[in-house]
Amino acid sequence: MSASQLETRLSHHLDLTFAERDALRWLERRERSYPAGTLIFHEGEAIENLYIVGSGWLHSSVTLRDGDRQILRFYFIGDITTTLSVAWQHSAATLQAVSDTTLFEIPKAHFGDLFRKHPRLGALLFAISASEQVSIGDRLTSISKTDGFTRIATLLLDIRSRLRVVDNLEGSAFELPLTQKDIGDAVGLTKTHVNRSLKALEATGLVERDGRVVRITDVDRLATLVDFRDRHAVIATDWLPAVGAAVSPVLEKVT
Amino acid sequence: MSASQLETRLSHHLDLTFAERDALRWLERRERSYPAGTLIFHEGEAIENLYIVGSGWLHSSVTLRDGDRQILRFYFIGDITTTLSVAWQHSAATLQAVSDTTLFEIPKAHFGDLFRKHPRLGALLFAISASEQVSIGDRLTSISKTDGFTRIATLLLDIRSRLRVVDNLEGSAFELPLTQKDIGDAVGLTKTHVNRSLKALEATGLVERDGRVVRITDVDRLATLVDFRDRHAVIATDWLPAVGAAVSPVLEKVT
DNA sequence: CGATGGTTTGAAGCGACTCAATTTACGTGG
């Protein structure tokens, strides 16, 4: 059996045991494909499952009364959509495929079992979830306090940073399958102003665009310019509980 | 031994076993008091602990390069500060007491043990954390897409809603120990504009102010007016794993 | 009872929005 996406992701933070790896792979059985643009599920819809991204980009969003859309988060390979449905019977947001996508569908109860059988993984997932929460906080701050130029620069740096963890992105260029409207819906600007801000970014020479490919010429300098903090590179695992407590009766008796 | 704050909080969502209650109480041993305004720890500071709020209000915030402050979250009785320090060795934000406060300090490793000994609680905490994440997303949306009037109305409704869960708040009035500057730092407005928006809120007759006491005259109507969704009332627990898996070797052998 | 921090009000300026038109890119069918 080959490595699973979630397994690969978690391996970045922890040396996984065989049993843990096995449990993660076991989650990723029901695979489904969606072409770009597919609306996977809608805000408010009843949903029994979580999804692990196998490939492609997605985003979650909410729609306001006036039809305006707020994109809350982008999902990349190895991400889990826990936030959307773990706390309620109905989804807190709409999930839509940005590019062609494959997802692994897992019943919420299986996710729950993971906490029981592999508490260390449960705690690690909690830590990752916390890091994502901080990351949302960063974007909130960005939207709340900074201008269009900075918001977009921050978004680009953040996406690049996440793709690095996830895609082994080597260079500073990456494909951005988003329209300027999408970008605006993510950072709280109109498409008109997104366009102007992108132009301003190019004018500094720190960002180049060619079609949908974006290259950040000098990541460090841009990061300094807009006061960007990378939240995705490392997370603390020193506090996690001992491995595999519940899975092995033998081990358990010794304790 | 009397009920602990976290225990009370989690009881709202789940019938806890004796062992679970005991474990939660055991976490709340090291209690410390802080007068209003105390800076508990600063963004970037190394920190080994989590904190459970025993009483009072606090907030977490980050400070931008230009000195601007963004308040990310308010903490009330029974809340845990996991987000700030669980994912890194250094705090992601500054924690400050708004009113006189008591906190229970718990080492991160004890929190980790909870996942091993009481996986159901770990999963529940995960779900609560997810609901908070959605709540932050709501505020992001509010700041990103709505005007001052709506942002502040939404903040007031949100605070009231959380105090209800936590404080058994009966009426529609509550004390708001925040300056207008604080409110502005939370919703992304200047104190000048906060003042004007508050006036506008009063002018509708839906909100009354008397010193630091705020009364929402007609909660439902205001909620409808600003399209507010309550995220705190209930959370789904049907997916949680079976109780107490790892704590009892005897039970474990049976499995 | 002065001092300090918070609230309130006024006036002017700007960043981002709205409205609108034009150009460019791209997928599809002939």
Add this chain to the structure above:
DNA sequence: CCACGTAAATTGAGTCGCTTCAAACCATCG
């Protein structure tokens, strides 16, 4: 392989919500 149709990107002009700057008012407390 080109013509066409539609979506996206680009650019311009006018407007408005919120900010900035500034000053006056008010409450609480040592």
